Amino acid sequence: xxxxxxxxxxxxxxxxxxxxxxxxxxxxxxxxxEGVPAGLTATSFSSVSLEPPLVSFCVDRDSTTWxxxxxxxxxxxxxxxxxxxxxxxxxxxxxxxxxxxPTRWRPGxxxxxxxxxxxxxxxxxxxxxxDVGDHILVVxxxxxxxxxxxxxxxxxxxxxxxRFVAHP
Ligand SMILES: Cc1cc2nc3c(=O)[nH]c(=O)nc-3n(C[C@H](O)[C@H](O)[C@H](O)COP(=O)(O)O)c2cc1C
Numbered sequence: 001x002x003x004x005x006x007x008x009x010x011x012x013x014x015x016x017x018x019x020x021x022x023x024x025x026x027x028x029x030x031x032x033x034e035g036v037p038a039g040l041t042a043t044s045f046s047s048v049s050l051e052p053p054l055v056s057f058c059v060d061r062d063s064t065t066w067x068x069x070x071x072x073x074x075x076x077x078x079x080x081x082x083x084x085x086x087x088x089x090x091x092x093x094x095x096x097x098x099x100x101x102p103t104r105w106r107p108g109x110x111x112x113x114x115x116x117x118x119x120x121x122x123x124x125x126x127x128x129x130x131d132v133g134d135h136i137l138v139v140x141x142x143x144x145x146x147x148x149x150x151x152x153x154x155x156x157x158x159x160x161x162x163r164f165v166a167h168p
Pocket of ligand 1: 026039040041042043044045057058059060062063064065066088089091092093094156
């Protein structure tokens, strides 16, 4: 029985469809490497541990941003609000300067760029990286947090950005 299960493999389209119906919050991971800001949009962000405070995200091995994030001594997680879909798309686009206007950001306490008007920033020190399939699991130790709670989160569901609606 177990052997039969393990021998099965899911085709890529079905796998993608299943993941697409899992709504996820959207963050932008940022860092400063050799004086140059770097960042990418991610939905793979997750909490990992309370004590010590750990969070994680997964990054594609083929990401051209990852080598610059990896080279930095810390990174920031910027948790986006529901009106920041354009910003999220920008940080997932190739061939643009993601930090140029109209992106609004400032250097954080340790140097990593902090995006303006987000719900929260988490400044993280690299804790562990694990090669997992075609991605790299990055675990960060949260060193500093600022919560602005500027309203609703930005969600991603079935390839579209959207808003959270609470039950009455
Ligand atoms: C909503 C959304 C979520 C994404 N989540 C991730 C993610 O968790 N990990 C990842 O590696 N790429 C993710 N991406 C893709 C990257 O943002 C984007 O492809 C990448 O930054 C561009 O490649 P580059 O790193 O070579 O610049 C996501 C893109 C979008 C639009």
